[in-house]
Amino acid sequence: MTSETLLEPRRPGTTRNRVPSWRTIRAVKGAGFSAPFFLGFLFVFVIPVGYALYESFYQKQTSGLGIGGRTKEFVGFDNFSRVLEDGAFWGSMGRVLLFALVQIPVMLGLALAMALMLDVVRRHLAHRFRFSFLVPYMIPGIVAALIWMYLYSPRLGPLTDILDTVGIHANFYASSMIWISMGNLLTWVGAGFNMLIIYGALQSVPREMFDAARMDGAGELRIAWSIKIPYVRSALVLTGMLSIIHMLQIFNEPLLFRQVAPQTVTKDFTPIMMIYYQAFDSSDYNYAAALSIVLALVVGAVSAVFYNLANRGQK
Structure with a gap:
């Protein structure tokens, strides 16, 4: 092929077959793998939140002493104003946050101790203990709550x-003991899962650092405090943030405890319980939607504050 042929302009109406570049092919494959997640995120999170936000701007009004039926009217931010003035809702929020300030450090401390113990035992023994610690987490939450309710039963x-x-x-069902009872249950269920995350972070710590520390005369406790725990700080932040999100949405455990202690575990005992009873007991779906939106904002704000405070020392 001569240089004249290469410089010859294309004739009108002719096209060249363009092969997609490897970057384009890789981007398409990546989009294909991530498509199920985005579809699930859209239908499980985005659409429900959007629908709840839409419902929170409306209110069903009864006319004619109920004989004329119920009509749906746009009320703007009236439901949100009602949320801000609802002492029962904010009381349940504060109740759960105070409980979280005690239960989450205890659970994460226990998970950290379990992970550190697994890290010093032999590898073949670590696999056995790791499975044993993880068994409570594999039990469904309802079943775990029923097990502990049986253990707490004064008759059985x-x-x-x-x-x-x-x-x-x-x-264990008295008002002074109910949070301790649920705290035991939540710690028993969640410690194994958090231990697994922390233990996975410990495996990425270079083993040469431990050998060097031992040659300098450091004991196992000193190694754990000065080397291991600082290295797993990001894992502790992650588990702490996940625990806060779960705690603010606690529902199964208090709902089951309410069956045996209705005077102690009231309908507004936790924010999710209040939302549940507003929607399915009082049939006030619009107000329940507004409560859900406010709870989501509080969960996001508390998680963001915790994340920023926990990572401030690493910057």
Whole structure:
């Protein structure tokens, strides 16, 4: 092919077959792999939140003493104003946040201790203990709650009889004990999952650092405090943020405890319980939607504040 042929302009009406570049092919494949996630995110999160936001701007009005039926009217931000003035909702929010300030550090501390213990045992033993620690998390939440409710039962459970033998008379369903009872349950279920995340972060720590520290005379406790824990700080931040999100949305456990202690676990005991009863007991779906939107904003704000405070020292 001569240089004249290369410089010859294309004739009108002719096209060249353009082969897609490898970057385009890679981008298409990546979009194909991520499409299921985005579809699920759209139908499970975006659309429900959008629908809840839409419903929160309306209110169903009853006319003619109920005989004339109910009409749906646009009320703007009236439902949100009602949320801001609802002491029961904000009381449940504060109740859960105070509980989280105690339960989450205890659970994460236990998960960290379990992960550190697994890191010092032999590898073949670590696999066995890791599975044993993770078993409570694999149990469905409803089943786990029923197990602990049986253990707490004053007539059938063994815990009351065991404590009675040492002179301790405990009522696990009393108002002074109900949070401790649920805290035991949540710690038992969640410690294994958080331990697995922290233990995975520990495996990425260079082993040469431990050998060098031992040669300098450092013991295992000193190595754990000065090397291991700082290296898993990001994992602790992640587990802490996930625990806060879960705690503000706690529902299954108090709902089941309400069946045996309705005077202690009221309908507005937690924010999600209040939303549930507003929607399906009082049939006030519009107000429940407004409560859901406000709860989502609070969860996002608290998570963002915690994340920024926890990572401030790393900047």
